[in-house]
Amino acid sequence: MLIRSTPPFPIAPSEITPEAVHADRRQFLARLGLAGAGLALTGCGEAAPPAASAAPAAAELPALAVGQKRNFAGDETPSRYQDITEYNNYYEFGTDKSEPARNAGSLRTRPWTVMVDGECEAPGPLDLDALLKPHALEERIYRLRCVEAWSMVVPWVGFPLADLLKRFKPTSKAKFVQFFSLADEQQMPLIKRGVLPYPYREGLRIDEALHPLAFVAVGLYGRVLPNQNGAPIRVITPWKYGFKGAKSIVRIHFTERQPETTWNAIGASEYGFYGNVNPDVDHPRWSQASERRLGELRRRPTLMFNGYPEVAPLYAGMDLRRYY
Numbered sequence: 300m301l302i303r304s305t306p307p308f309p310i311a312p313s314e315i316t317p318e319a320v321h322a323d324r325r326q327f328l329a330r331l332g333l334a335g336a337g338l339a340l341t342g343c344g345e346a347a348p349p350a351a352s353a354a355p356a357a358a359e360l361p362a363l364a365v366g367q368k369r370n371f372a373g374d375e376t377p378s379r380y381q382d383i384t385e386y387n388n389y390y391e392f393g394t395d396k397s398e399p400a401r402n403a404g405s406l407r408t409r410p411w412t413v414m415v416d417g418e419c420e421a422p423g424p425l426d427l428d429a430l431l432k433p434h435a436l437e438e439r440i441y442r443l444r445c446v447e448a449w450s451m452v453v454p455w456v457g458f459p460l461a462d463l464l465k466r467f468k469p470t471s472k473a474k475f476v477q478f479f480s481l482a483d484e485q486q487m488p489l490i491k492r493g494v495l496p497y498p499y500r501e502g503l504r505i506d507e508a509l510h511p512l513a514f515v516a517v518g519l520y521g522r523v524l525p526n527q528n529g530a531p532i533r534v535i536t537p538w539k540y541g542f543k544g545a546k547s548i549v550r551i552h553f554t555e556r557q558p559e560t561t562w563n564a565i566g567a568s569e570y571g572f573y574g575n576v577n578p579d580v581d582h583p584r585w586s587q588a589s590e591r592r593l594g595e596l597r598r599r600p601t602l603m604f605n606g607y608p609e610v611a612p613l614y615a616g617m618d619l620r621r622y623y
């Protein structure tokens with residue numbers, strides 16, 4: 300007999316059979332050419348330091364008019380510009396951390412259109428410049444913690460995600476919002492080879508997306524976002540693992556059902572839909588208790604919600620070991 304407690308949200312990770320997860324994972328590794336090689340794709344927390352490479356120097360990117368500046372990382376020092384822009388995860392441009400900086404020069408960020416659809420009263424395609432126009436830019440220094448157990452501190456430039464989403468008037472049925480990255484094989488070398496199921500997509504519960512910490516980034520260190528960091532527009536949810544923040548967004552989709560997300564589809568046991576940073580819930584293949592901060596020698600303890608406890612009420616009453 301199947302006894303079901305009513306889950307607060309559909310399709311809990313635990314409802315997916317381990318067999319399905321393993322099959323997915325094998326297929327995924329096969330696509331990467333890694334099956335049987337005994338290679339872990341992620342968890343490369345001890346990868347080589349960023350190589351000096353072709354990333355444009357900060358001074359080459361246009362400066363942004365930044366108003367308010369706020370530090371959400373306590374006394375922690377922002378990571379070096381070079382580390383932030385030459386050590387990236389952007390699989391459309393390569394799976395090695397140094398590849399996005401070398402390959403993302405082919406990304407054209409204008410003209411750029413964002414399609415907004417689903418459960419909202421004001422859908423439609425929006426030209427990026429029209430989309431950005433009403434928003435005053437601010438700087439927010441946030442920690443960024445990758446699920447692979449490395450981290451950095453980034454001075455993002457952008458504006459609250461809630462301010463953007465409210466403009467589209469989500470309906471009462473909009474329980475979730477999904478973000479799609481560009482998937483253009485002309486501009487992105489790895490789309491055709493299918494390293495991930497593209498387009499890269501991510502999603503948030505609507506109340507998470509409307510939380511004041513959820514941010515839209517269009518720049519860093521006072522300048523336009525380098526392509527490898529997700530230009531021209533990306534999502535940042537600092538209390539979640541980095542994979543929750545889709546880069547180079549071309550579509551925003553409001554939906555009633557929990558949407559499919561790229562990493563969760565590949566391996567739900569490894570990459571939960573929630574993706575909240577949690578030192579007590581280990582990845583099946585490594586501990587999440589500590590992290591390697593780029594530019595530092597000693598590991599740091601990982602903080603619950605990445606040091607943003609103000610998001611805890613979003614998860615009141617939820618078992619964070621089950622919904623991870």
Ligand SMILES: Nc1nc2c(c(=O)[nH]1)N[C@H]1C(S)=C(S)[C@@H](COP(=O)(O)O)O[C@H]1N2
Pocket residue numbers: 383386387388389390391443444445446480499527528529540541542543544545546547
């Ligand atoms: N489209 C897309 N978005 C993405 C990724 C990706 O591969 N493709 N990687 C994610 C992961 S795993 C992380 S840790 C962050 C890294 O952002 P950064 O390179 O700006 O540090 O981007 C996220 N967004």
Ligand SMILES: [Mo]
Pocket residue numbers: 388444445446447540541542
């Ligand atoms: Mo990540």
